[in-house]
Amino acid sequence: MTQSAPTEAGQDELMEISMGPQHPSTHGVFRMDVRLDGERVLRLKPVFGYLHRNHEKIAEGASYLAAIPYTDRLDYLCSMTNNWGYALAVEKLAGLTVPERAEYIRVIVAELTRLQNHAGMAGFLLQDMGASGTPLMYAFREREKVLDLFESLSGARMMCNYMRFGGVRVDCSAEWLSQTAKLVGTFGGFLDEFEKLLTGNEILMARTQGVGVLPRELAINAGITGPGLRASGVNYDLRKVDRYGVYDRFAFRVPLGEHGDVFDRYMMRVLEMRESLKILEQALRDIPGGPIMDPKARLRGLRPKAGEAYARVESPKGELGFYLISDGSTNPYRYRVRPPSLINLTVLEDMCLGHNIADVVVILGSIDIVMGEVDR
Amino acid sequence: MLGVGIVKGLAETARNFFGSFVDKERLVTVQFPEERLPVSESARNFPFLIYDGDDKEQGLRCVACQICEKECPPRCITIEKSKDKKPDFVGKQQFYPAVFDIDVSVCMSCQICVEVCPFDAIRMDNAFELSTTDRFAALLWSKDKLSLPNEHYLAIHPTEAAEVEARRAEEKAQAEAKKQPPVAK
Numbered sequence: 213m214t215q216s217a218p219t220e221a222g223q224d225e226l227m228e229i230s231m232g233p234q235h236p237s238t239h240g241v242f243r244m245d246v247r248l249d250g251e252r253v254l255r256l257k258p259v260f261g262y263l264h265r266n267h268e269k270i271a272e273g274a275s276y277l278a279a280i281p282y283t284d285r286l287d288y289l290c291s292m293t294n295n296w297g298y299a300l301a302v303e304k305l306a307g308l309t310v311p312e313r314a315e316y317i318r319v320i321v322a323e324l325t326r327l328q329n330h331a332g333m334a335g336f337l338l339q340d341m342g343a344s345g346t347p348l349m350y351a352f353r354e355r356e357k358v359l360d361l362f363e364s365l366s367g368a369r370m371m372c373n374y375m376r377f378g379g380v381r382v383d384c385s386a387e388w389l390s391q392t393a394k395l396v397g398t399f400g401g402f403l404d405e406f407e408k409l410l411t412g413n414e415i416l417m418a419r420t421q422g423v424g425v426l427p428r429e430l431a432i433n434a435g436i437t438g439p440g441l442r443a444s445g446v447n448y449d450l451r452k453v454d455r456y457g458v459y460d461r462f463a464f465r466v467p468l469g470e471h472g473d474v475f476d477r478y479m480m481r482v483l484e485m486r487e488s489l490k491i492l493e494q495a496l497r498d499i500p501g502g503p504i505m506d507p508k509a510r511l512r513g514l515r516p517k518a519g520e521a522y523a524r525v526e527s528p529k530g531e532l533g534f535y536l537i538s539d540g541s542t543n544p545y546r547y548r549v550r551p552p553s554l555i556n557l558t559v560l561e562d563m564c565l566g567h568n569i570a571d572v573v574v575i576l577g578s579i580d581i582v583m584g585e586v587d588r
Numbered sequence: 589m590l591g592v593g594i595v596k597g598l599a600e601t602a603r604n605f606f607g608s609f610v611d612k613e614r615l616v617t618v619q620f621p622e623e624r625l626p627v628s629e630s631a632r633n634f635p636f637l638i639y640d641g642d643d644k645e646q647g648l649r650c651v652a653c654q655i656c657e658k659e660c661p662p663r664c665i666t667i668e669k670s671k672d673k674k675p676d677f678v679g680k681q682q683f684y685p686a687v688f689d690i691d692v693s694v695c696m697s698c699q700i701c702v703e704v705c706p707f708d709a710i711r712m713d714n715a716f717e718l719s720t721t722d723r724f725a726a727l728l729w730s731k732d733k734l735s736l737p738n739e740h741y742l743a744i745h746p747t748e749a750a751e752v753e754a755r756r757a758e759e760k761a762q763a764e765a766k767k768q769p770p771v772a773k
Contacts, residue, residue, distance in 0.1 A: 278661035281698035346601055353616050360628075367632040367712065373698045381703070382630075409600040412593035512659065512704055 226254065229569070233262050237340050237573040240583030244560075244572065251568045256561040260554075263587040271547040276302055276377065276514045279547070283534075284371040286549060287585040289332060292325040292362070293527040295375035300456060300523035301534035302377045306516035308506045314379040315458045316499040320392065321365070321374065322457075322525070323488040323495070327399060328358040329528035330439075330481040330488075331406075333580045337478060338410065340577040341419050347410060354402045357395055364388060378509030389496060396492045403485055411482070420475035424563040424575035427472060434559045437552050438530025439480035440579060444472035450526035461498070462491045474578040481580075515542055529553050529580055549588060553581040629745060632712035634692050634729075635701055636736045640677060644735045645684075649709035651676065652685040656701035656710060664694035665701065677756065678763035688731040693723070708752045711741050 232243035241262035247255040267286065271279040283298045284291035296318055303310065310318070335351030359369040365384055366372040374381055410416055426436070431444040441448055449466040451459040467483035469476030518540045524533035530552025537546040556579050564572050608614040618625055639647035652669040668687035676682045701710050713736070720726040742749045 274661055275659065277700065277704075278659060281661050281696060281700065284698075285696075350604070356616070363631055364628045365630070367628075367630040367699060368697065371697065373700075405600055405604075409597045413597050414590055414593050417593075512655070 225249070231572070232259075238576065239336070239581055240586075242576075242581070242583055242586070244576075246569065246572065248569055251570070253564050253567055253569060253572060256564045256572065258557060258560055260557075260583070260586050263583045265588065267588040268547050268549060272544055275512075275542050276516075276544065277511060279544075280375070281371065281373045284373055285584055286551065286588060287527065287529060287532070287553065287582045288370060289329050289582055290325045290528050291370060291372045292321040292374060293525055293532060295372065296322055296457075297523060297525040297527065297532045298534050299375040299377055300525060301521050301536050302514070302516070304521035304523050305519060305536055305538050306377060306514060308378040308509050310379055310457075310506060311503045312458075312500050313383075313502045314504045316495050317380050317384055317504065318375065318457055319459065319462075319495045320384075320492060320499070321362070321372075323492050324358050324361060324392070324395075326488045326528045327485055327492075328355040329580075330485050331355045331358075331402075333528075333577075334406070334410075334478060334481050337474075337574070337577040337580075338416070340573045341416065343410075343416070347406070350402070350406060350409070354399065361388070361392055361395065364391075376505065376509065376511070377514065378506030379504045383504045389499065392492070393496050396489055396496065399489055400486070403482060403489075407482060411479070416478075417475065419571075419574060420473065420478060420578075422471070422473055423567060423571050424474045424578060425472050426559060426563055430559060430562060431472065434562075435555050436530070436559060438526070438528070438556065438580075439484060440477055440530065440556050442466060443469035443476035443480045445470055450524060450531055454524065456523075456525060459491075462494045464488075464490050474574055477578040513542060515540060524550070527552060529582070529585070530556055549585075551585040551588060553579075553583075553585040557581055557586060627714050627716075627744075629747060631714040632699055633697055633714055633716050634695055634712070634718070635690060635710050635734070636713045636740075637688065637710055637731065637734045638708065638738050638741050639735050640738050642737075644732070646674065648684060648731075648735060649677070649707050650685050650688060651682040651707055651709070652688075653706070655704050655706070659700055659704045661698060661700060662694050662696055664691045664696075665689070666691075678760050679767070680763075685731060688734060690729050690734060691727065692718070692729055693727040708756065711745065713740075714744050 227248045229246045229248060230243060231246055232238040233241040243259040245257040245259060246253055267282060271282055280295060280298060283294040286294050331351040331354050335348035338347035362372055363369045365388055366374040366381070426440065426444050428444045428446060431441050432446060437448070445468050447466055447468055450456070452466055464487045467480055467487065469480055516538045518538055520535070520537045522533060522535045524531050531550065532552055533550035535548040535550070536544045539545040560576065560579065563575050567575070604614055638649050640649065641647040652667055654667050654669070657665045657667045666687065666689040667685050670684045670686040673681040674684055699712055702712055
């Protein structure tokens with residue numbers, strides 16, 4: 213769909229393109245109004261809201277328990293971390309504590325989520341760049357193994373609905389832990405293979421280095437979080453800053469980028485997967501026995517006393533926050549999600565200006581958005 | 589040198605391609621529907637109602653307490669309580685659902701109905717080839733379609749079902765003991 217802009221003289225040379233919402237590279241129903249001079253981007257307006265499902269209002273009308281399956285559907289690739297963020301907020305509100313074993317299980321499933329999300333993201337990014345098929349299929353082969361673990365633990369591959377206030381729903385068996393340890397042992401081999409395939413590739417470097425640079429100051433001012441922020445060289449990881457759960461017990465490093473371009477953002481994902489493997493190894497080694505639920509926790513009819521709570525977790529995409537206000541009844545008075553994807557998307561125009569239209573696809577892919585979370 | 593990275597990458601692809609002929613790990617494609625993977629024991633799809641014995645009506649465990657109806661996040665369950673009562677597995681008179689409908693086009697397979705059920709009456713099935721050409725009537729499952737024998741539960745979730753069986757046997761034994769006052773001391 214093209215049309216000329218009639219107003220100013222000389223402007224009729226410009227072309228306006230509506231990319232999306234059914235464009236295969238937009239990762240869901242997302243539209244970009246792009247004004248082009250030849251192939252160069254002069255203006256880019258993101259348009260979203262096509263996938264709005266009234267998530268926050270539904271959760272305000274539902275009981276605290278009934279909102280958990282809805283949080284699965286925010287960022288539908290990372291249901292475990294979404295569950296965790298929401299469970300943390302309700303635990304703060306209701307004053308519940310989580311037993312040791314449940315904390316370790318939470319760390320294990322959250323880091324597995326990070327592995328599969330980043331593997332998928334790297335695969336999709338390469339697919340967007342035109343490396344059609346191979347990297348995506350390799351990444352999905354590994355991702356599938358993580359999803360199989362989720363299925364045998366929680367019953368569902370993606371919509372896990374696994375965490376509960378004060379713990380987790382079912383205990384993991386020794387067999388599941390050994391299967392996870394086996395996966396952790398082989399995942400490093402996959403990363404080596406993936407990096408051999410791609411990281412030194414001249415086409416990848418030409419397409420990504422110096423493309424979509426996000427300056428450090430802009431990243432901070434715009435509230436960018438997650439790998440996108442760390443690629444710009446800002447050392448901010450909630451697992452280190454907040455040390456929620458039992459993250460203070462694990463030795464791991466936060467990878468930082470220098471240039472803030474697409475290549476750095478891609479490398480952040482690969483390096484974070486390697487760090488996640490370290491956390492997983494330690495968690496699988498140290499996991500204690502014991503209960504998985506706070507004995508005070510009740511499944512139904514939770515009525516936290518009036519008050520408010522904000523809890524945040526480092527989801528694979530950035531800071532995922534849940535803000536709850538309780539008026540003492542069985543459902544929250546106000547429920548608000550701080551979605552990392554939406555806020556990371558706000559700098560899309562700044563990153564794309566001056567680049568070619570083909571780079572817009574790559575830059576969007578490097579932000580790693582999921583529309584379920586952007587539109588909610 | 590330009591092109592080294594590309595050659596290295598192609599070598600990796602070749603290794604995977606030829607490796608798939610000898611290494612089962614590299615050959616991940618499953619030729620569904622001719623080939624099938626085993627379904628995980630905890631896999632869930634849509635709920636079903638359990639009945640004991642052979643009679644769907646008499647053996648139905650559900651007592652129409654309507655907890656699942658209230659807790660269901662997308663509100664896909666409709667229950668109408670019966671007027672009369674029937675005895676349950678310990679012989680206590682209980683209501684039963686005159687109507688029990690699940691709209692599976694709305695159900696999001698979250699398992700919350702299973703978790704909140706105090707009577708072990710509703711469980712998740714793992715059947716997944718359920719597509720139909722009728723958008724409405726065929727996706728509104730009534731009590732008759734939802735009721736499945738306890739043997740089915742024992743077959744698809746053996747570990748979990750064994751725990752439930754043990755607990756119910758204990759409850760039954762306790763109820764029997766209460767019914768018959770101890771013989772003279």
